[in-house]
Structure formats: C-alpha cells, structure tokens
Amino acid sequence: MADKTTLLDAAGKVAFVTGATGGIGNACVAMFLAAGASVVATGRRAVANDDPRVLKLALEATDEAQVIDAFAKTKARFGTIDYLVHMAGMVGKGRLNEMSLADWHTVVDTNLTSAFLLMKHAYPLLRKPGSAVVLCGSSNGANGGSYLSGAAYATSKAALVNLTRYTAKEWAPDGIRVNILSPGPVDTPMLDRLSETQHDGLKAQLPLGKYATADECAGGVMFLCSAHAASMTGTNMNISSGLVLDR
Numbered sequence: 001m002a003d004k005t006t007l008l009d010a011a012g013k014v015a016f017v018t019g020a021t022g023g024i025g026n027a028c029v030a031m032f033l034a035a036g037a038s039v040v041a042t043g044r045r046a047v048a049n050d051d052p053r054v055l056k057l058a059l060e061a062t063d064e065a066q067v068i069d070a071f072a073k074t075k076a077r078f079g080t081i082d083y084l085v086h087m088a089g090m091v092g093k094g095r096l097n098e099m100s101l102a103d104w105h106t107v108v109d110t111n112l113t114s115a116f117l118l119m120k121h122a123y124p125l126l127r128k129p130g131s132a133v134v135l136c137g138s139s140n141g142a143n144g145g146s147y148l149s150g151a152a153y154a155t156s157k158a159a160l161v162n163l164t165r166y167t168a169k170e171w172a173p174d175g176i177r178v179n180i181l182s183p184g185p186v187d188t189p190m191l192d193r194l195s196e197t198q199h200d201g202l203k204a205q206l207p208l209g210k211y212a213t214a215d216e217c218a219g220g221v222m223f224l225c226s227a228h229a230a231s232m233t234g235t236n237m238n239i240s241s242g243l244v245l246d247r
C-alpha cells in the first residue's frame, strides 16, 4: 500500500473484469485504471475504452470455450491475473409459474454457472498470495427478491454467496481471497426496465431513500481487492441502502 489512506494501490497488477459494458463493471474498470492496474475488460458488446492498459475482449461468460480463450489471451498479454471481478449478470422476470425452463437456465447460467467457469479457468493465473476474487450477488439473494427480477435471479444470487464461501475456504491456502458484493438497487441500465411506479415503490423500501451508484459499488470492489481487506475472505458486502439488514 502506498500510504494508509490509499484505497487500492494496484500498480503492476492485472484486473480481469466481466460486465465491463455495464454500469458497475465499467465503473470498476475506471477505478482499477485510476489505481494503476492493467485491465482485461470483457463484455458481449464492444467495450468502449481506449486506454492502452486495457485489453478489450468479447466474452459470452456462459461459454466455456470463450472463457478458456479469454484467459489464454490474458496470459499472452499480461502473464497473470491479480483480481478477478465478475460483474456480468442478468435479471429474469415474472412469477415462477410463468417462467419457462429455458429462461430459468439462461438466468442461472448467466449469473451462477458463469462464475464457476470463470473461477475454474482463472485459477491457474490467480494462484498466488495476494490474489482476490469479487463476485456479484444482490439483495435479492438475501431477501428472496420478487417477480420484478424473478425466482432464477434471486436463487442464483443466493447460490453465489455459498460459492464465495466454498472457494474462500478451498483457495485460502493458495493465498487467494474470495468475497462477494451484494447491492440493492443500483442506478445502472439494469433498472431501465422498471416503470416510474415500480421505481417509486422500490425507493420507498429503502431506509436511505436512494439507489446506490455504480461508483459506490466499484469502491466496494476496490476495498475488497485491497490490502485493507487482507483478512477478509468469504464475506458478503451489503450495499443496499438499508434494504437488507437482518442477515
């Protein structure tokens, strides 16, 4: 750490970020760059960032061959990964009895199976003391969620918490820490699907009365990757404006 007030000193480090075309992932890329890291920024759409320290990769995170290829390209360019930050995710919608099996699989694969694939294939590059993984949960994974995001979303986000705990234990002897960030509503394109009435209803449930910002979430990721969190693994960081309090 450069000094005791620096959140993250990532000079010489490499961050691999999924969901970099989305609100929170994009904020993570910007903060890693500001902290001095090189970044592998991935999304299904093209990543808009021309910083020479950014390796931009198209990645469908549910496709094992693409995941393997992305890490091969990362190894060829940077040789290692210090931080794996998995922000890619999607919501479902509707009541359980209205959800198709295909939609269930799509949401679970996108949120949960992707994490398995990314962690499995990143492991050889991550395996050294000081590495950190941050997954992305949701308040839905703690409070059960609702039809606004659907059962597969709430279920997959809850399962990611246990994947975090499992790998935190399994990978601790390697020196790899694994934590998860669980936001409540965040002001990103993911919420564009909601009507004004639904926004009002959601905000009314938040004791702080405000959505979190993508930068607040990225700040949490920086903290979890930093030396300040050197004794934290298997934890679930709650950024829900007070929506979830009873875990």
Ligand SMILES: NC(=O)c1ccc[n+]([C@@H]2O[C@H](COP(=O)([O-])OP(=O)(O)OC[C@H]3O[C@@H](n4cnc5c(N)ncnc54)[C@H](OP(=O)(O)O)[C@@H]3O)[C@@H](O)[C@H]2O)c1
Binding pocket: 018, 019, 020, 021, 022, 023, 024, 025, 043, 044, 045, 046, 059, 060, 061, 062, 086, 087, 088, 089, 090, 091, 110, 136, 137, 138, 139, 182, 183, 184, 185, 186, 187, 188, 189, 190, 191
């Ligand atoms: N916004 C919220 O209210 C909120 C609340 C709690 C948790 N979260 C979680 O926060 C994370 C980031 O969401 P966000 O708010 O930044 O939403 P966002 O702006 O909609 O971004 C979602 C990102 O996920 C990527 N993605 C989706 N499916 C993918 C797939 N199959 N393969 C690869 N990438 C995929 C998207 O890539 P492309 O656009 O390139 O397809 C995009 O970069 C998600 O895990 C989400 O569940 C968000």
